[in-house]
Amino acid sequence: MSVLERWRHISNMVENEDYVTVEEFCTRLGVSEATIRRDLTAMEGRGMLERFRGGAQKVKAIYIPEHSAGEISHRLMERRDEKIKIARRAAEMIGDGDYVFIDSSSTTYFMIDFIMAKDVTILTNSILIMPKLLEKNMRGYITGGFIDKCSESVIPDDYTVAMQSMNFNKTFIGTYGISEKTGYTTYGTAEGNFKRNIIAQSEQTFVLADMSKFDRSAFFSYASLDACTLITDGRNSITDNMEKVIIC
Structure with a gap:
């Protein structure tokens, strides 16, 4: 077995x-x-x-997304001010000439409006972010693969092969849960493995998350808390014990 x-x-x-x-x-x-x-x-x-x-x-409390489809679209208006604040701070981390990966999430979605750096190349798996790149005439690419309706993203069938030849200066991803026990988590194995591979190919990875994401866990752990820099909008007992955190 x-x-x-x-x-x-x-x-x-x-x-x-x-x-x-x-x-x-x-x-x-x-x-x-x-x-x-x-x-x-x-x-x-x-x-x-x-x-x-x-x-x-069995786990007594586990986070399950409220919406079975169109999750990102539904959540764009939830805690909108906090997400925009976090996205603006994240965009400031991008420098001229950077190669950047931007994940599909309801917070990373707002980053595009605040990117001021020049000659930036962006790869995304977000169906919603790609039109914004076109609108702003930014150099952008989208991953190939199958469409995940819940995250409104495109995930390669073989993400290991697809990502291993790509290198990023900075990666920006969303998360469904942040916990001292389980780290950064998401609800799907395909999405979780994809995030894990992206992190491995990036010099720096930033997780964008508002305070509602803390103290809850989903099915799949894709990174430990010390593997990425968290950008969030407040402090709590978890952030107080983290070395890689930006409070905006």
Whole structure:
């Protein structure tokens, strides 16, 4: 049984029962206690379950997007002033001649209006951002791949191959959750893996998030808190413990 198959079985077990002990996992899956403990540790780190002494249970509070489609469009008007403030500060980080990736999110969307740097090349996966680049006559490219309706983005079928030959001075991404335990999280594995690959190809990565994103976790952890610089609009116990943070 592969690791992914074990994780699927473990997820089903904790979803259908109040809690499951390590011994029960070992008996049902036919693997050692050490293997189960490694699996539970890894899965908890990704927000897939919660551990307790001697076992695991399903996550009690996990963020699920309100809208099943058109998520970005719906959220553009939510906390709009905060998002514009964050986007303006993020745009100031772009320098002349930079190669930049801008992720699809309801905060990064507003960045285009504030980019003053010259000779900037922008790659985006956002269906909504691309028309703004055309409108401002900026040099822009869009990723190829399948369309994710919820994030209104284009995600390559093989993001590892698609991204490995590209290098960015700066990357700007959105997030669905920020937690000390799970780091930066998003709800989809395809989107999460894509973000992870983009971060690996960038000299600097900035996460744009307002205060509503804190203390909640989604399914997929794509970066630790120290892997990116956070640009946000306020302070809390999480930002106070972060080295890479810009308060605007």
